[in-house]
Amino acid sequence: MSAKDIVKGFYDSDLANDPDVISKFFHKECQLHWTSSQGFQILNYNDLFVFFEQTRKAYDNLRFEFTHFIAAGTTIITRHTLYGSIIEDASNESALGHFSTIWEVKDGKLYRGYEISQQADESNAQSMASYS
Numbered sequence: 001m002s003a004k005d006i007v008k009g010f011y012d013s014d015l016a017n018d019p020d021v022i023s024k025f026f027h028k029e030c031q032l033h034w035t036s037s038q039g040f041q042i043l044n045y046n047d048l049f050v051f052f053e054q055t056r057k058a059y060d061n062l063r064f065e066f067t068h069f070i071a072a073g074t075t076i077i078t079r080h081t082l083y084g085s086i087i088e089d090a091s092n093e094s095a096l097g098h099f100s101t102i103w104e105v106k107d108g109k110l111y112r113g114y115e116i117s118q119q120a121d122e123s124n125a126q127s128m129a130s131y132s
Contacts (some may be wrong), residue, residue, distance in 0.1 A: 003105035004071040007078065010110060011066075015052065016059040016084070022049045029110035034115045036097075060090035076103045079122060095120035 010025040018024075022045065032043040043051060055062070061084060068079040074106075079100045085093045097117045104112040 001070070001108060003074045003076055003103075004069070006108060006110065007076040007107050009065045011078070011080075015100050016062045019053075019056065021052055024109050027106055027111040030109070030111055030113070032113040032115060034117070035112070036115075036117045037119055042063070050106055058086055059084045060087045061085045061093065062096075063093075074105045076105065077101070078103070095122050 006025070013021050013025070017023055026045055026048055028045055030045050030048070032048060034041055034043060063083050064080045064117075065083065066078060066080040068077065070077040075102075079098075081098050082096045083093050084096050087093065097120050099115060099117045101113055101115040103110055106112075
């Protein structure tokens with residue numbers, strides 16, 4: 001399986017409901033270097049496990065729409081918007097955030113991620129159109 005297939009498989013998985021998503025897609029020595037509106041943090045395998053465990057408690061569905069999905073060997077670059085619906089209102093999906101991520105794949109798993117995200121602002125049509 002190519003690095004692009006692995007990254008695509010991660011984004012196509014059922015992140016909101018699959019308790020095995022971390023073991024399926026992340027290397028045991030992984031790190032996600034994430035800069036968000038909350039600041040910078042480095043998440044390791046266990047941190048990601050807890051993060052997605054909390055995500056599954058809050059969201060009924062998550063899905064990604066990509067504007068860019070670029071492969072260069074074992075490095076994959078994505079630019080995308082994350083959409084989700086919370087458990088309390090599963091029929092109402094909204095844009096949650098915009099992301100740009102560089103993934104490095106090792107041993108068939110996500111090994112290093114370098115991600116920048118910002119909250120989506122659906123009231124700003126020009127910003128949302130940039131991610132269409």
